Amino acid sequence: MRYPDTHKAETRERIIGMAATSFREKGNFGQGIAGLMSNLGLTIGGFYKHFSSKDELYVEALTRGFEETARQAAAVAASAPDGLKLQAIIKWYLSSGHLNDTGNGCVLAALGPEIGRLQPELQGKINRSMQRYVDSLLPLMPGNSPDEQRMNFFILIPGMAGALMTARAIAAPRMRSKILRAAREFYLHAFAGKTAR
Amino acid sequence: MRYPDTHKAETRERIIGMAATSFREKGNFGQGIAGLMSNLGLTIGGFYKHFSSKDELYVEALTRGFEETARQAAAVAASAPDGLKLQAIIKWYLSSGHLNDTGNGCVLAALGPEIGRLQPELQGKINRSMQRYVDSLLPLMPGNSPDEQRMNFFILIPGMAGALMTARAIAAPRMRSKILRAAREFYLHAFAGKTAR
DNA sequence: TGTACATCAGTGAACGCGCGTTCACTGATGTAC
DNA sequence: TGTACATCAGTGAACGCGCGTTCACTGATGTAC
Numbered sequence: 001m002r003y004p005d006t007h008k009a010e011t012r013e014r015i016i017g018m019a020a021t022s023f024r025e026k027g028n029f030g031q032g033i034a035g036l037m038s039n040l041g042l043t044i045g046g047f048y049k050h051f052s053s054k055d056e057l058y059v060e061a062l063t064r065g066f067e068e069t070a071r072q073a074a075a076v077a078a079s080a081p082d083g084l085k086l087q088a089i090i091k092w093y094l095s096s097g098h099l100n101d102t103g104n105g106c107v108l109a110a111l112g113p114e115i116g117r118l119q120p121e122l123q124g125k126i127n128r129s130m131q132r133y134v135d136s137l138l139p140l141m142p143g144n145s146p147d148e149q150r151m152n153f154f155i156l157i158p159g160m161a162g163a164l165m166t167a168r169a170i171a172a173p174r175m176r177s178k179i180l181r182a183a184r185e186f187y188l189h190a191f192a193g194k195t196a197r
Numbered sequence: 198m199r200y201p202d203t204h205k206a207e208t209r210e211r212i213i214g215m216a217a218t219s220f221r222e223k224g225n226f227g228q229g230i231a232g233l234m235s236n237l238g239l240t241i242g243g244f245y246k247h248f249s250s251k252d253e254l255y256v257e258a259l260t261r262g263f264e265e266t267a268r269q270a271a272a273v274a275a276s277a278p279d280g281l282k283l284q285a286i287i288k289w290y291l292s293s294g295h296l297n298d299t300g301n302g303c304v305l306a307a308l309g310p311e312i313g314r315l316q317p318e319l320q321g322k323i324n325r326s327m328q329r330y331v332d333s334l335l336p337l338m339p340g341n342s343p344d345e346q347r348m349n350f351f352i353l354i355p356g357m358a359g360a361l362m363t364a365r366a367i368a369a370p371r372m373r374s375k376i377l378r379a380a381r382e383f384y385l386h387a388f389a390g391k392t393a394r
Numbered sequence: 395t396g397t398a399c400a401t402c403a404g405t406g407a408a409c410g411c412g413c414g415t416t417c418a419c420t421g422a423t424g425t426a427c
Numbered sequence: 428t429g430t431a432c433a434t435c436a437g438t439g440a441a442c443g444c445g446c447g448t449t450c451a452c453t454g455a456t457g458t459a460c
Contacts (some may be wrong), residue, residue: 158359
């Protein structure tokens with residue numbers, strides 16, 4: 001064979017990785033396959049050796065996006081001292097770094113409404129990825145039981161995603177960071193005790 | 198003239214009204230002009246007698262969407278007794294009615310990320326509409342000064358928008374309403390005192 | 395060892411399709427004289 | 428009053444373009460004998 005045995009799998013991974021970023025940055029309809037492939041130094045024809053359709057890649061890419069963000073969150077928590085882990089996560093999620101790096105940030109904040117519009121089959125697959133996202137972040141959530149932690153996840157993460165998405169919708173830099181700061185203080189106060197930032 | 202003097206303006210209004218709903222339901226790229234016009238019993242050719250481009254309509258439609266939602270919120274507040282107005286607004290925003298009527302609901306929850314991806318000029322115009330949305334809801338927000346009310350707007354509304362958007366991204370009806378209920382209780386508690394729902 | 399063939403990731407032109415936009419036209423009514 | 432012309436909201440075919448998808452091909456390497 002022309003390429004090592006692992007080559008095809010590696011190319012597939014590269015496509016998914018690039019798509020995970022590009023779709024979050026530009027949306028499903030904003031990023032075409034030809035452009036995606038050429039950003040990897042490949043041509044469009046090869047795409048269908050890896051995926052049966054753009055939809056299939058879209059699902060894979062969003063799954064990857066959720067996984068990456070979960071990994072980032074875990075790393076943030078790991079490098080924070082006990083008792084300050086949740087605070088660290090809130091500060092990271094509502095940081096200007098996250099605000100300005102849509103392509104590597106939370107999928108919910110980047111593509112939330114788009115997911116709700118997908119045909120049921122695709123939505124179902126993405127829902128399963130979201131489920132794994134929830135599960136992997138659960139240990140980092142406040143609460144005295146998995147149920148309580150799950151509820152807190154679904155209050156905290158969507159709330160912060162909404163703040164991020166709204167800040168991104170606003171062009172004026174001042175206003176952007178004002179919104180982010182307000183949300184940060186609010187969620188820190190509400191979830192991580194009265195500890196001032 | 199073939200039509201009464203007001204006819205053209207009325208048609209324009211009808212197009213904007215339909216677009217305000219359709220864009221929120223399907224997104225900018227999900228709703229084409231030909232389909233929009235035919236939903237109004239019109240044909241595509243006439244569109245450019247009213248708007249110079251789809252982008253122009255998109256801006257008008259989102260502006261209309263913000264106005265409609267602001268009007269709904271004002272009506273909800275008006276029909277609630279003093280002291281329970283904010284609670285009424287939170288319950289209305291996080292109701293299953295709002296959840297299931299994306300086309301007539303908050304623009305932020307329906308199109309937030311899309312707005313952030315627009316070219317600066319369009320984004321600027323929509324930001325001005327958002328500004329009027331904020332201003333008109335300001336009197337309904339908690340706080341002891343306009344500044345405080347503004348900050349509370351930017352915590353409460355994006356937070357609820359994120360909850361709505363996340364619930365809509367999830368297909369399972371049980372899970373959807375669970376998320377909505379959790380958010381409702383949280384924001385009621387955080388913003389409208391400890392009054393149980 | 396040498397030769398013919400099989401494999402297969404990647405190529406790039408071509409396809410059909412739907413989109414936003416343009417444009418010559420329609421036809422009902424108002425206006426000029 | 429009657430006739431010729433102007434107006435203009437709306438029509439629908441046509442345009443160019445970019446997209447997702449298909450397909451015959453390439454060429455480096457592995458395999459059979």
